[in-house]
Each structure stands twice: as C-alpha cells, then as structure tokens.
Amino acid sequence: MSTATRPAPPARPAYDVERLRRDFPILSRRVHGKPLVYLDNAATTHKPSAVLGTVRTFYEHSYANIHRGVHELSVEASEIYEKARERARAFVNAAEAREIVFVRGTTEGINLVAQTYGRANVGRGDEVLITALEHHSNIVPWQILCEEKGARLKIVPIDERGQVRIDELEKLLSEKTRILAVSHVSNALGTANPVGRIVALAHARGVPVIVDGAQAAPRIPVDVRELDCDFYTFSGHKMYAPTGIGVLYAKAKLLEAMPPYQGGGDMISSVTFEKTTYNILPFKFEAGTPNIAGAVGLAAAMDYLGAIGMDAVEAHEDDLLSYATARLSAIEGLTILGTAEHKAAVVSFTLEGVHPHDIGTVLDREGIAVRTGHHCAQPVMDFFKVPATARASFGLYNTREEVDALARGIEKVQEMFRP
Amino acid sequence: MSTDLRDLYQEVILDHSKRPRNFKPMPDANRSAEGYNPLCGDRETVYLKLDGDRVQDVAFQGAGCAISTASASMMTERVKGMTRKEAEELFERFRALITGAKPPVGGGPELEKLEVFSGVREYPVRIKCATLPWHTLKAALNGQGQTVSTELSEGPPAESGGA
Numbered sequence: 001m002s003t004a005t006r007p008a009p010p011a012r013p014a015y016d017v018e019r020l021r022r023d024f025p026i027l028s029r030r031v032h033g034k035p036l037v038y039l040d041n042a043a044t045t046h047k048p049s050a051v052l053g054t055v056r057t058f059y060e061h062s063y064a065n066i067h068r069g070v071h072e073l074s075v076e077a078s079e080i081y082e083k084a085r086e087r088a089r090a091f092v093n094a095a096e097a098r099e100i101v102f103v104r105g106t107t108e109g110i111n112l113v114a115q116t117y118g119r120a121n122v123g124r125g126d127e128v129l130i131t132a133l134e135h136h137s138n139i140v141p142w143q144i145l146c147e148e149k150g151a152r153l154k155i156v157p158i159d160e161r162g163q164v165r166i167d168e169l170e171k172l173l174s175e176k177t178r179i180l181a182v183s184h185v186s187n188a189l190g191t192a193n194p195v196g197r198i199v200a201l202a203h204a205r206g207v208p209v210i211v212d213g214a215q216a217a218p219r220i221p222v223d224v225r226e227l228d229c230d231f232y233t234f235s236g237h238k239m240y241a242p243t244g245i246g247v248l249y250a251k252a253k254l255l256e257a258m259p260p261y262q263g264g265g266d267m268i269s270s271v272t273f274e275k276t277t278y279n280i281l282p283f284k285f286e287a288g289t290p291n292i293a294g295a296v297g298l299a300a301a302m303d304y305l306g307a308i309g310m311d312a313v314e315a316h317e318d319d320l321l322s323y324a325t326a327r328l329s330a331i332e333g334l335t336i337l338g339t340a341e342h343k344a345a346v347v348s349f350t351l352e353g354v355h356p357h358d359i360g361t362v363l364d365r366e367g368i369a370v371r372t373g374h375h376c377a378q379p380v381m382d383f384f385k386v387p388a389t390a391r392a393s394f395g396l397y398n399t400r401e402e403v404d405a406l407a408r409g410i411e412k413v414q415e416m417f418r419p
Numbered sequence: 420m421s422t423d424l425r426d427l428y429q430e431v432i433l434d435h436s437k438r439p440r441n442f443k444p445m446p447d448a449n450r451s452a453e454g455y456n457p458l459c460g461d462r463e464t465v466y467l468k469l470d471g472d473r474v475q476d477v478a479f480q481g482a483g484c485a486i487s488t489a490s491a492s493m494m495t496e497r498v499k500g501m502t503r504k505e506a507e508e509l510f511e512r513f514r515a516l517i518t519g520a521k522p523p524v525g526g527g528p529e530l531e532k533l534e535v536f537s538g539v540r541e542y543p544v545r546i547k548c549a550t551l552p553w554h555t556l557k558a559a560l561n562g563q564g565q566t567v568s569t570e571l572s573e574g575p576p577a578e579s580g581g582a
Contacts, residue, residue, distance in 0.1 A: 355461075355483065356484075358428075361427070361545065372459065381460060416428060417436075417437070417485065419437050
C-alpha cells in the first residue's frame with residue numbers, strides 16, 4: 001500500500017508503560033512482601049481505573065433495568081447499554097450493531113452457536129471440524145452437539161511448533177463439514193492462527209467458521225469483516241473489562257435464520273400461550289436481564305484500548321515476547337513449547353527435572369504470578385507429551401524488568417531443585 | 420531462598436522428590452490403584468502386596484510434583500508392614516497435619532518423619548498434591564481398581580484448607 005496518498009495518522013504519544021501501569025490500582029500491591037509481577041494475563045487481566053470508575057458512575061447515576069421502563073433511569077440505562085453495543089461493533093469493525101450479541105464470555109458465545117446454529121444445521125453423519133490447538137471451551141460444546149446429533153467431530157492436527165496443519169485442514173474440509181471452529185490465538189501456546197486464510201479455505205467449500213477470539217481481542221487488532229468469519233466471540237475479562245460479559249459477533253443473515261438460544265424476557269416481541277413471536281436482532285439472543293454494567297465496563301475497556309491503540313498494544317507485547325523468548329531460551333534445561341512463526345505474548349515452558357506446580361509455588365513466593373497446569377487444553381499437553389506446563393502471558397502493562405524478574409525467579413527454582 | 424519456602428520444601432522432602440524410594444513397578448502386586456489430579460495432570464500408581472490384612476510390600480510409579488512424589492515416597496517407607504487399619508489411621512493423622520485440622524483422637528501410628536509435611540498447611544493449593552498418594556493407597560487397600568481423582572474422591576473439598 002502506498003503511504004504517500006494516506007493522511008498521516010493522528011500523532012500518538014510514545015508507549016509509556018509506566019504511565020499505563022499507574023492506571024491499574026492492583027499493580028501497586030505487594031504479594032508475599034514482593035512487588036506483584038502479574039504474568040497470568042491469558043487467564044484474566046486486571047482492570048484500569050477508567051473501567052472501574054465508569055462502572056461505579058453508571059451504578060451511581062444511571063442504573064435501572066433496560067428496554068422496559070418509561071422512566072428516565074431506564075431510558076438512560078438503555079441508551080448507555082446500546083452505546084456499549086455500538087462500541088463493541090466498532091471495536092471489531094462489524095457492519096451493524098445488531099450483529100453484536102452480549103454474552104457471559106467466550107464459552108457462552110461458543111455454546112450459543114453450537115446450540116442454535118449447530119442444532120439447526122448439523123445432523124446425523126455430518127462433521128464438525130475443530131483444531132488440535134483448541135481450549136476445552138471450543139471442544140466440549142461441539143462434542144455435546146455431535147453426540148446429540150450423531151455427527152462426527154474431526155480434528156485438524158498441529159505440527160511440532162504448535163501450528164495448525166493447513167494442508168490437513170484442506171483435506172479434512174469435506175462435503176459433510178457443517179462448521180469449522182478455530183481459535184484466533186492459542187491460550188496454551190500463543191500460536192496466532194492464519195484465520196483469514198482458514199476462513200477463505202472453508203468458505204470455498206461452503207463451510208461457515210466460528211473464531212474463538214478470547215486471546216486475540218486483547219492483543220491484536222480484530223476486523224471481522226476483513227477476516228470474513230461468520231462468528232467471532234471473546235470475553236471482557238481477558239481484555240481489561242469486568243468478568244461475566246463478552247461478545248458474540250455473527251453475520252446478521254445467520255443470526256436471522258438461527259433459532260433462539262434461551263427463552264425469557266426481552267427476547268420476545270409478543271407472547272401468548274399459543275404462540276410467541278421472537279424479538280428482532282440482537283435481542284432475540286439476549287433473554288433475561290443481561291449484565292448491563294458489565295457491558296458498560298466492556299465499552300470503557302474498549303475506549304481505554306482504543307486510546308492506546310491496538311497496534312501499539314500489539315507492538316509492545318511483541319517486544320515483550322521476543323525479549324522473554326530470548327531471555328528464557330538462554331536458561332539451561334528450559335524448553336519453550338509452541339514456537340510458531342506467528343505468536344502472541346504467551347510463553348509456555350517446562351523445566352527439566354522440575355514439575356510446573358513447584359515452579360508456580362516458588363515463583364509465587366517471589367511475587368510472580370504465572371499459570372501452571374494444562375491450561376484447559378489437555379489435547380495440546382498430550383501432543384507435547386507433558387502433563388502440564390508453566391505459562392507466562394503478558395499484557396499491555398508488563399515490562400522487560402518483569403521478564404527479568406521471571407528469569408531470576410526461574411533460576412531460584414533451579415537452584416532449589418538442583419539434583 | 421525465603422525461609423517460608425524452606426518450610427514447605429524441607430531438605431527431606433526435596434531429597435525424596437529427587438530420589439524417590441520404592442519407585443518401581445511391582446509385577447507381582449496383588450492390589451493397585453491409580454491416582455489422578457486433573458488440576459495439574461499428575462498421575463501416580465500405587466502397588467501393594469497384601470498378605471491378608473498386612474502391607475507386605477508397597478511401591479509407586481508416576482509423574483508428579485515434588486510434594487506428591489515425596490509424599491508417595493515417604494508414605495511407602497512408612498506403611499510397609501502396617502495393617503490396613505493402621506495405614507488408614509495414619510492417613511487421617513497425616514491429613515489433619517497438613518490441613519491444620521484437629522488430629523483424630525485414639526490410637527494408631529505416630530506421624531514421625533511425616534511431620535516434615537506440616538509446612539503444606541500454609542499452601543492450601545498444594546494439599547491435594549500431598550494427599551494424592553494416600554487417596555490412591557486407600558483405594559488400593561480397599562481393592563478399588565479404578566482411578567481415584569482428587570476432584571472426585573471423598574475428602575478433597577474439605578481439604579482445600581479454606582483459604
């Protein structure tokens with residue numbers, strides 16, 4: 001692309017991680033007498049004051065149930081909630097706000113699609129295609145569906161570096177495939193999948209694609225129209241927003257044709273004991289009082305990320321990833337699992353002779369929070385023939401000094417467990 | 420190394436985790452059971468040679484963390500020669516030690532060397548690591564051939580230590 005004809009982007013201040021850290025109150029606390037080094041961002045992220053303050057202000061000034069009352073507070077709350085939907089639309093560049101369904105999180109987003117689109121479109125002898133990289137939440141809903149329908153779950157294998165085998169994916173896409181489910185970024189290994197290419201291959205066979213964006217949404221710019229995926233779902237709590245809120249994006253024509261998910265209030269336009277008419281999009285999929293304040297907090301987190309710029313967040317985390325990869329690789333006996341060409345800032349590793357659980361306990365006493373275990377991705381662990389790994393996952397507020405602290409902590413672990 | 424970490428990883432525990440005793444298959448075992456902790460993926464198999472009601476020999480195999488490996492190793496040393504009842508009483512005493520609960524009243528064997536696990540009570544998330552081999556032993560003693568899981572077997576919810 002020629003840059004000569006493009007208007008200059010608005011000037012953005014250089015990435016000032018120390019200033020950003022001050023936005024997160026929890027980062028100033030100490031753990032076991034040491035400064036907190038929080039490297040478990042793939043599990044969940046901390047919340048900036050802007051998000052916490054917005055939620056508090058909403059409850060203090062504008063809170064009421066939505067889409068129900070004629071009174072002022074209900075009108076205000078409904079407007080703020082729908083503004084949050086518009087914010088989410090813009091965040092993933094969806095065409096219309098009615099393509100944004102608020103859900104509890106990625107897990108509910110996937111279950112919604114499996115239980116509505118899946119139940120309507122997958123039948124006996126059909127196939128559902130997923131990859132060997134998936135989180136349990138992108139495996140189990142499809143297993144449940146396949147069991148109910150007598151369909152078959154097919155798995156696209158990964159290679160030694162933890163990358164989806166595109167050649168195998170092409171072979172496994174068949175005339176029986178009804179849907180393909182794939183993660184944008186792997187939570188266990190950090191692999192960034194070529195989703196645009198995968199969608200194009202699937203669409204060439206007429207197969208719709210659902211993308212698990214839980215790890216991608218906080219880390220890289222997401223454009224659902226550029227990806228051309230049919231469904232994209234992600235969680236608020238992994239992107240600096242409160243727990244219990246997430247987004248399912250779906251193309252409007254798919255949502256129109258899908259049966260509803262849960263029945264209840266707000267998802268109907270009229271109810272008699274003989275017949276219920278469902279509400280228009282997206283309300284058809286939002287039965288009951290939703291997590292109103294959660295959506296407001298999510299929009300605040302999107303504003304926060306937008307002000308920094310997702311390109312800037314990505315560049316910062318890329319820097320941390322290369323620094324951490326170099327620093328940890330230099331430690332004798334340490335093996336990094338997942339060495340994909342395209343990776344997000346997740347480093348899964350094992351230490352010779354030391355169980356990940358013991359790594360986690362020793363690091364914890366140094367104030368360093370990492371995840372240890374199978375990361376809800378047991379098939380990935382099985383592939384690498386390990387019961388578990390330790391995983392450091394970075395966020396927008398982490399620093400190179402924290403990578404150094406991690407490396408020093410690992411050396412302490414080795415000292416303790418030296419044979 | 421901070422002193423409180425040394426309370427958990429005492430020298431004896433580190434020694435047993437690096438050089439576990441009775442860590443071998445037992446082809447002529449007449450009882451065995453597999454223990455599984457789905458939270459960390461640890462699996463351990465406990466083999467027994469039961470002579471009537473008495474543990475004539477015991478061994479274990481598997482992959483686990485330092486705490487569960489040391490716990491299994493020291494358990495096998497301790498319960499060899501005990502009756503089923505004595506082994507189960509010792510487990511109750513051991514569980515009370517690491518959860519900080521009141522020790523069971525009445526007789527039964529003393530903890531002796533197993534006292535080194537007292538530091539575990541300050542690490543509630545590690546309690547299941549220490550009890551996994553004991554749950555597995557109990558399943559083997561009772562002839563339950565199936566896998567016992569720390570998340571399914573009796574006890575663990577109360578073992579979370581409440582912290």
